[in-house]
Amino acid sequence: MAELHLDQRKGAGVARRWQLRPVLAATDNNAGRFAVDRFLGGSAPWRAMLATCSLLAAVACSEDSADEPDTTSSDASADASVDASADVGEDADGGGQGDIGGSDQDTGGGGTEADADAAGMDGDGQFSDTDGEDATIDGAEADADAGPECVTAADCKDKVQLLGCQSAACEGGVCKAATTAGKCCGDDDCEDGNECTKDACDTTKHACLQTPVPNCCSGKLTLLKTGFEAGKGDVQIVTGPTNGNVGWQTSTARARSGEQSLYFGNACASYDTTQAPEAGCQSGAGAAAVSGSATSKPIALPKEKSIQLHFWLWLDSEPPYSDTLPKGSCSPGCVAGSACVAVNGAGQCLPEKDVLSVIVLPEGGAPLKVFDSTQIGKSTKGGWQRILLDLDSFQGKTVRVQWQFQTLTGYKNDFEGFYIDDVVMETICAVQGTLCGASSKCKDDGNVCTVDDCTLYGNDASKGFCFHDTKDGCCLIDANCGDGKACTVDTCKAGVCQYAPDASKAECCKLSVTTNHDFDSGTLTGFTSLDSNSSEVGWKLDPKGGVKGSQALFFGNTALTDYADPTLPPGKGPKGTICAPPNKLKVGTLFNLLTFQLQLETEWSYLPKGAYKNPPLAGQPKFDHFSVGVREEGVGSTEIKPLWSSDIIAGSTEGKWIEVTVALDAWQGKEISVCLTFDAGDDQVNDRAGVRIDELLVKVACSKPECLVDDDCGGLSCSACQAPGCLNGICGCQKIPSCCAANSECDDGNGCTNDSCTDSACVHVTVPDCCTADSQCKSGDVCQQPICDGATKQCKTTPVVNCCKIDKDCDKDLLCVTPKCTLNQCVDQPIAGCCKADTECDDGKKCTEDLCIDLKCVSTPKPGCS
16 A cells, blocks of 8 residues: 555644554455544544545545644543653553554543444544454445445546646545656655756646756765855954055955855955045055955865865956056066066066965965966956866865965055955866866756856866856746745746735735835925924935935935034034824734834944943033934824934944834834934034935834844843844844953964963964964065965075076076176076077078078178079
């Protein structure tokens, strides 16, 4: 008999279970049949229902009646005792097949003896026949001697309800719905046992779709994978000593996927140390060279497996010399990382500046650079570019991967810098279709939702690897679009996923926006201004100040630059309140939320958060303060009840856009106006950009966040180095920066510091004469290149190829050249008229004999030649 799957449901707090068990056959007709044990409390209708359900129909009935309540506490306790035990024993009365964990209890007052008999049960709730043995329920009959429901599938026509993927079948004398050969009802019907295919069922066509998993093979390992979505992940940050305000940080300005990437730069989107927001991001004098490195944690690489590293790079840096200087002629050629350019007419090798390098640091071995940005022209031209590197030579070793950036000078550093995202180190399988080259393209994987791209290795351009990147939002069938939400209908239309609310489910809350002020209409119709003290500065529209360059609500002057008002009395600053049109909030088992986009740059901007104290002195008014409140309409009062203020964010968003969410639960069913207030407080430092509001929405939400701000989590108990905080609407303990409980928490990733935890604070003591990067080392000899030995972390030098100090250093005893030392590089200048072989003296005349004699060409006429 085919395996039957019976669902388990919960009802009235008690587990109700159906179980198949073999019946001791009284006749041959009963051979191979199964009975159903019923472990549940319930009323007489439950028992009568069993008498009219077939074996499979009984299961379906259990779904429809899952909420039937228990009628007695004795039944509930009996069920609970049954649920608590998992052993199979004999019936308490010794009658044959055992129950799980003991016998059922009487059903109590909820049913009658007749009910039990009608369902084929004895008075104790057991299925029984006249011999005391359990009997089967076959179709609508409880009679153990009844004949089969069917013999062939033809007997089942119109007896079972079928889906488009099913046909009628007869199994063990019972009619059932079975999946039609060649069709599918769900993804499970499509499992082909191949780990390298993704199996899905197109439920609209009932056809299986087996999509190959790109680059799949048995035993593939992912050794490192990070997208910087939750901090820096597996990458530690080590910043050079002269960075000023330039360093590593996670950024939402650009991302290849998700929301964040790893960025090297400053708040002005450059790596110029003189640029700062408080100075208007203008370049100044005295810019310093910058350097910094991001290094992965140690990674043990397997033996005898091909390994590669790939990541996405967005890069904008000073162009290479070849873009600005004429190409020179250098013999011998320049070393890697240098460019041959013409300086005053002579070829010269100049080391490139502003270079990003990828370096592999093997334990116990010398660092090896496997890529630098000069290979791609030091720019990704405004887009993201995948960088692919072959790490086969490091098999069996433990390595760290380092991204290192060096400018060498502070000159021309006002470029945006670079972002890194989606870093992956993995083993690869050289199976057919994964490898490619400059002339051998990638095979089409047959999936219209992927881009089949051959990426060449950055450290071995003779070969490449095939990637099949998914096109954003692309789909083939509805199954590709599942968002895991019970209240959405997920469909694939014309290759694009679409998600619509499932109106067929009454329990699904209908999300909606009841008020939407995006300010794009160009007017403030319905808005009212209150409490303004300035005719020059107030609430108005900024035509291009919104999140996406659209209109926004702005508090400031008519020039839309700041909120300074010199017409006010000394010591006074502008203030004003604006209230949105009234809005009646909905009532019911839902939540009303206010959300808006906020950009706030004030006197508090770019200061340490810990320095925020507003007002600075007790009894003084607050300054540069923004607040949100609610005015209830129709109650005879103009009072604005406070909801939220910039105190929560230390007075500033640092000029960035953030989303603010405020709960409006207290005003369900009431008509309210949302009011916004800004008060400069005084006339000092009012030349900042001020406050801008966009996308002011009142929403109907289906769930209430546990918290909106950190203060909502004050009752949470946290450890010594943690503090209660609100993250994505959930309260949790968040680590206090710089606080520690053990030395292990203080590792700064810098091999040149001894890290310890002292008095709950991390202390980092520099190791004398230690280095982690070549830039930290110096040499007094121009022909000795300073480098940092990765094994000893000590500086040493290595000879510079073709370096010289005087002409004599370049003497190689070569003929016909004069060795010269130019800009510390040896250059062999040819001697005019000098020769080394007769072949160099051919003057092109047929009647002369051309010979090289004593390094000079001599031509003599050939006798008799004319």
